[in-house]
Amino acid sequence: MANPTATATAAIRNASPGPSLRRLLGIALLLAVWELVANTSGTRLTPTLREIGTRIAFDLETGMLWFHGRLTLMLAFSGLLIAVVIGCATGLLMARSRWAEAMMQPLLGATYPIPRLALYPILILLFGLGAAPKVTLVVLECLYPMALGTYVGARSVTKDQLWLARNVGAGWLRTLRDVTLPAALPAMLTGLRAAAPIMLIVIVVTEMIGENRGLGYMLMLARANFEPDGVLAVVAVLGVLGFLFDRLIALLSKLLVFWERGVRM
Template identity: 30%
Template sequence: MPDNQAGGATPGAEVEVPFRASGFAPTRVPFVAGATFAAVLALWWISTKAGWVSEFALPRPDEVLSSFVEIASNGTLVKHLGASLQRLLIGWTLGALVGCAVGFGVGLSSLARSSALPLVSAIFPIPKIALLPLFILWLGIGEISKVATIAFGVFSPMVIATFGGVDSVDRGLIRMAQSFGVPYWTIVRRIVLPGAMPAILSGTRISASIAIILLTAAEMIGAQYGIGAMVLASGNLMQTDHLIAGVLVLSAMGFAVSQIIGMFERRLLRWR
């Protein structure tokens, strides 16, 4: 500081101040994701080819691929995947819609909060698959019992996510709207719903993965068609190549669902 009249120059050599704020900011390095997958595939292929792992326990990647091509081309996959997607779609939609509605009730009304919330909290920790036998007794072994299990499993996390979202909406915005005389339902539609949307969407993510788990489990317990049934049957027949192909389909299904939700997030939460 040459203009500073108060201080004189301090004797000694100049030492540069080192930069200390590095790290703790991970970013995405291009091509590493692809390389990681390739490495895992290569390791898998080499270990099975060289006989380190018995082919019975883990089939070669190319065998899994050919069995995938086989089930895809002979219509087996379409039949199983179709049955699964239908259950997933109906069950999740049903559970999510009812869950959202109840969540809004709990978030907006004292009566609903006092009555429904304790009930939902009691239902939440039950592993829903334990209820499948009961649903089978009530609703039969057909589609309805499986859809009901999925819907029930989706319901409580959706309620909790939605009402948490409604609770987190800035009260200042609501008071503002009230101070302008905006009607109740307009406030719910224009302020509470969009304000709760981030929480609802993250609830959607959680409940979708719960739905896929329940779907697979329900199909393993009693279904003729469905990816879960296919995986179980392949296991019983010791067709590990089919089994792994089925598991990869489940993985792809989960990935696709999360991509779709991500798309909605980008579209609905553009304002953030």
């Protein structure tokens, strides 16, 4: 069947070398530069890729990575999950209610540029050391991309689509489920994609302060023992995790937002 847009898109994709290959090429280049620096500098501060790899294997073997990584990811995902729930609700409310929109927009705009990490000492005073202030900070940071993504997405529902729903006699819940949420989904996933790396950054930074477990603690421990390979092992693991999450969300988008052709992540 004739579908010029899809055919054209397919043609463009086929003409260039695999996009995933190009993606890996950038990473390979970075690693090559690092290796070059490591081999020529001759200081212990820049261990070679082999040394970092050996350290990762060692940390895996001792169970350190698994133990600390699991704790970190648990807190990180708890925070993200809460942020997704609150962010989506806020975004939907803002898109549907002029009141909520008028109230929330300046609030988000004014608090967005504040470095929320600076609130961490206060959160510690409020909640004590432990999981609560960390999760709270992850929620605070990830809330913005989720709320804004959902808001933009829900706003993309057209007047005609809403009128159609009213014409058909769909109630608000049915309209939310069958019209607003699917229409908002692409922008919500973009929000999630922005939130995922923020989640990792925030959780690791909080673990670097007055903590005795988690990947951030592992990193600080290696630093205290003057083990650059240990520090970089954690950094590399974080990089891999970030990359995996990103690809996972991209794959999710492709599966869920199949109707948006030409949008590639």
